Amino acid sequence: MNLYKYASPASFYPLAGRMIPWFAIPAAILFVVGLYVGFFIAPTDFQQGDAYRIIFIHVPAAWMGMLLYVLMAVYAAIGWAFNARLPSMMASALSITGAMFTFLSLVTGSLWGKPTWGTWWVWDARLTSTLILLFLYIGFISLQASIDDPRRADRAGAVLAIVGVINVPIIYFSVQWWNTLHQGATIRLLGKPTMAPPMLGAMLIMLAACWLYSIAVVLARLRCIILEREQNAAFAAEAST
Amino acid sequence: MKEMTWSEFFSMGGYAFYVWGSYLVTLLVMGGEVVFLLRRKKSLRAPARRSLENRGKQ
Numbered sequence: 001m002n003l004y005k006y007a008s009p010a011s012f013y014p015l016a017g018r019m020i021p022w023f024a025i026p027a028a029i030l031f032v033v034g035l036y037v038g039f040f041i042a043p044t045d046f047q048q049g050d051a052y053r054i055i056f057i058h059v060p061a062a063w064m065g066m067l068l069y070v071l072m073a074v075y076a077a078i079g080w081a082f083n084a085r086l087p088s089m090m091a092s093a094l095s096i097t098g099a100m101f102t103f104l105s106l107v108t109g110s111l112w113g114k115p116t117w118g119t120w121w122v123w124d125a126r127l128t129s130t131l132i133l134l135f136l137y138i139g140f141i142s143l144q145a146s147i148d149d150p151r152r153a154d155r156a157g158a159v160l161a162i163v164g165v166i167n168v169p170i171i172y173f174s175v176q177w178w179n180t181l182h183q184g185a186t187i188r189l190l191g192k193p194t195m196a197p198p199m200l201g202a203m204l205i206m207l208a209a210c211w212l213y214s215i216a217v218v219l220a221r222l223r224c225i226i227l228e229r230e231q232n233a234a235f236a237a238e239a240s241t
Numbered sequence: 242m243k244e245m246t247w248s249e250f251f252s253m254g255g256y257a258f259y260v261w262g263s264y265l266v267t268l269l270v271m272g273g274e275v276v277f278l279l280r281r282k283k284s285l286r287a288p289a290r291r292s293l294e295n296r297g298k299q
Contacts, residue, residue, distance in 0.1 A: 039250075050254040054263045061267070100270055108263040115259050213271070220278050227285045 009086050009226040016219045027212035034209050038202035054112040060207040062105035064214060066168050068098030073165045076158035088154035092144060093221040097214050099137035117181055125174035126182040129167060136164040150229055
């Protein structure tokens with residue numbers, strides 16, 4: 001099989017379509033299994049009661065927000081460096097889902113913070129750097145939307161995405177570098193052997209589900225982007241003759 | 242582990258608003274993303290889609 005064939009958007013389009021169910025269906029199954037384990041098998045936490053069950057969506061959402069950003073920056077960089085269209089389109093497709101997961105991590109974190117910390121929001125290192133991540137996503141999306149020429153939009157987005165990557169290790173290590181409110185709540189829960197296996201298991205199953213969901217959704221969006229750009233190119237060719 | 246009733250389950254030990262709120266927001270946002278994508282796909286012209294599908298088969 002000639003893999004280079006799929007480097008072209010038009011050839012990748014049908015392949016992406018065939019791949020989607022292979023990710024979407026296992027994602028749906030794992031979401032059900034993960035929530036079942038998380039709500040019916042995992043015991044109530046002795047410190048936080050049932051409020052801790054937000055972890056099953058909060059932590060996967062936060063991880064996906066960071067991972068998808070790094071992926072987006074890598075694809076944007078490849079598209080820029082090798083002047084390839086498909087990786088740039090992939091970066092655009094990733095941005096929306098990444099922003100969505102980052103938004104979810106902030107909202108679920110806020111809903112978790114209120115009962116456990118007594119506040120919806122604090123300007124501590126992890127929360128603030130995660131908010132910056134959301135702004136980076138929004139910046140990437142609106143920058144691309146504001147430029148008509150798709151290749152110029154890709155390059156401008158790539159610069160922003162690459163520069164913004166520095167924020168991801170800051171988020172990740174923020175709980176070690178600074179003494180934050182966040183550290184007490186989650187990391188200790190994870191670090192201690194007292195975290196019951198079903199708790200950890202449910203979280204990891206939900207993380208796998210979020211990964212599969214992201215792949216399915218991003219491939220579907222990639223197909224839309226390919227189609228839109230090909231359409232526009234066809235219109236442009238028609239108009240110029 | 243003691244037997245749990247459904248009303249106990251839904252009350253989430255008094256954290257119902259926060260726990261179910263989190264999952265409700267998640268459901269709305271992810272569901273919204275899927276619905277929005279399906280609509281975006283539908284809005285694209287069918288002929289262009291067919292021509293791409295065929296090109297991939299060659």
